[in-house]
Amino acid sequence: MGLSSAQGLILLVTASMFAVSLAKTIVVGGSEKWHFGFNYTDWALRNSPFFINDTLVFKYDPPNSTTFPHNVYLLPNLMSFLTCDLRRAKLVADVGQGGGPKGFEFVLRKWQPHYFACTVRDGFHCNEGQMKFFVVPLPHCHGCHGAEIKMGLSSAQGLILLVTASMFAVSLAKTIVVGGSEKWHFGFNYTDWALRNSPFFINDTLVFKYNPPNSTTFPHNVYLLPNRLSFLTCDLRRAKLVADVGQGGGPKGFEFVLRKWQPHYFACTVRDGYHCNEGQMKFFVVPLPRCHGCHG
Numbered sequence: 001m002g003l004s005s006a007q008g009l010i011l012l013v014t015a016s017m018f019a020v021s022l023a024k025t026i027v028v029g030g031s032e033k034w035h036f037g038f039n040y041t042d043w044a045l046r047n048s049p050f051f052i053n054d055t056l057v058f059k060y061d062p063p064n065s066t067t068f069p070h071n072v073y074l075l076p077n078l079m080s081f082l083t084c085d086l087r088r089a090k091l092v093a094d095v096g097q098g099g100g101p102k103g104f105e106f107v108l109r110k111w112q113p114h115y116f117a118c119t120v121r122d123g124f125h126c127n128e129g130q131m132k133f134f135v136v137p138l139p140h141c142h143g144c145h146g147a148e149i150k151m152g153l154s155s156a157q158g159l160i161l162l163v164t165a166s167m168f169a170v171s172l173a174k175t176i177v178v179g180g181s182e183k184w185h186f187g188f189n190y191t192d193w194a195l196r197n198s199p200f201f202i203n204d205t206l207v208f209k210y211n212p213p214n215s216t217t218f219p220h221n222v223y224l225l226p227n228r229l230s231f232l233t234c235d236l237r238r239a240k241l242v243a244d245v246g247q248g249g250g251p252k253g254f255e256f257v258l259r260k261w262q263p264h265y266f267a268c269t270v271r272d273g274y275h276c277n278e279g280q281m282k283f284f285v286v287p288l289p290r291c292h293g294c295h296g
């Protein structure tokens with residue numbers, strides 16, 4: 001993209017310094033710690049974003065006569081997370097490791113989703129007890145938001161980073177047809193599709209392609225749901241129109257540019273949620289800021 005290797009090195013070194021200096025330690029659940037019956041998915045969303053090298057602390061009592069035991073596992077993917085399918089869960093901390101003043105510390109080292117859950121009582125703590133959440137730790141990114149000023153970067157350095165980041169963001173922006181050759185139709189797993197095609201980046205364009213209403217195909221549309229809960233349950237009450245049944249046709253389809261660094265919960269609302277629920281016409285993406293010097 002025209003960055004010299006010297007510039008690349010400077011960005012890399014700067015990014016590494018920042019990553020170290022900014023790493024945070026976060027107690028999972030805050031003062032609630034890690035227990036049955038607290039909504040950790042909500043907690044994680046309220047406390048996002050998390051960053052690579054941040055430390056999560058799980059605090060729970062070891063087995064005793066007055067409290068239930070808990071543990072911490074990582075589930076392999078979104079589907080197992082949603083359904084509390086524990087078959088491929090990997091141990092993070094057992095029932096005895098969350099005690100003491102320090103609890104159990106887990107450092108977020110990888111730029112990938114982490115699906116945490118308590119597996120006690122065969123998924124009961126995960127399902128009924130809401131002892132699950134996920135985080136996607138982000139690389140520390142400079143020139144993407146206002147933070148670098150507070151961190152002691154000179155404004156000249158900040159400006160260079162900002163301009164560089166903008167150039168990259170423009171040159172690298174992609175256009176992605178939702179569902180690929182499947183386009184936007186009933187009965188395709190778009191949540192899986194989105195995960196397979198992640199990450200998406202800010203300024204990428206999603207293209208929704210579907211036929212306008214006619215006698216041979218079902219109509220579809222595109223809405224944004226307000227949050228994760230409404231997405232999981234296909235609750236359409238606060239859905240916002242993105243494209244109506246007539247807007248996905250033609251060779252171009254409907255284009256939606258991902259402009260904001262926040263989760264986007266897309267769904268088809270046709271037939272009162274039937275297309276969303278049974279037809280799997282829903283997915284979410286969290287477009288990332290373009291980040292340089294954070295990965296290879």
Ligand SMILES: [Cu+2]
Binds near residue numbers: 185219270
């Ligand atoms: Cu539909």
